[in-house]
Amino acid sequence: MTEKTFKTLDDFLGTHFIYTYDNGWEYEWYAKNDHTVDYRIHGGMVAGRWVKDQEANIVMLTQGIYKISWTEPTGTDVALDFMPNEKKLHGTIFFPKWVEEHPEITVKFQNDFIPLMEESREKYETYPKLVVPEFANITYIGEAGQNNDDVINQAPYEGMTDDIRNGKYYDADYKMNKK
Numbered sequence: 001m002t003e004k005t006f007k008t009l010d011d012f013l014g015t016h017f018i019y020t021y022d023n024g025w026e027y028e029w030y031a032k033n034d035h036t037v038d039y040r041i042h043g044g045m046v047a048g049r050w051v052k053d054q055e056a057n058i059v060m061l062t063q064g065i066y067k068i069s070w071t072e073p074t075g076t077d078v079a080l081d082f083m084p085n086e087k088k089l090h091g092t093i094f095f096p097k098w099v100e101e102h103p104e105i106t107v108k109f110q111n112d113f114i115p116l117m118e119e120s121r122e123k124y125e126t127y128p129k130l131v132v133p134e135f136a137n138i139t140y141i142g143e144a145g146q147n148n149d150d151v152i153n154q155a156p157y158e159g160m161t162d163d164i165r166n167g168k169y170y171d172a173d174y175k176m177n178k179k
């Protein structure tokens, strides 16, 4: 876990986080570059889902505090406020009704199923949305560097976040250790 102090937007870009929301949902998220994020979901309503190259808006609100927002092919909207120096964030997820009713449709590597997400958001109900606003505790911070495709590179498995936290998953260059 890096102990660096976050001051600039550049300090944040290329950083890889694992965190647990107060409702128990565990997420892994990577600021891939100034307009792109990758993530994996380890616990909660859509555990098992993973996504690469989601376009997002990423800004620094004030020194060391970052806001990220995006809208997904499922129709889910997300707004995250990272306070990495405090090892905390606040996230709000706005789920369309169909994701709450059929979460299993979204639990996959989304990049291979974009047409299915777009069809499902038309076929099923959008409203009322499920709004999930939660604080989270950051349990891991890694300096992966920008545009590193080894950070989020396979489906989540049981014990993966422990492997990452214990230093087993990535080598010194932040490439995945071959099993």
Ligand SMILES: C=Cc1ccc(O)cc1
Pocket (backbone or CB within 6 Å): 027, 029, 039, 076, 078, 080, 091, 093
């Ligand atoms: C729905 C995606 C999503 C990704 C990261 C996070 O913290 C919350 C939601």
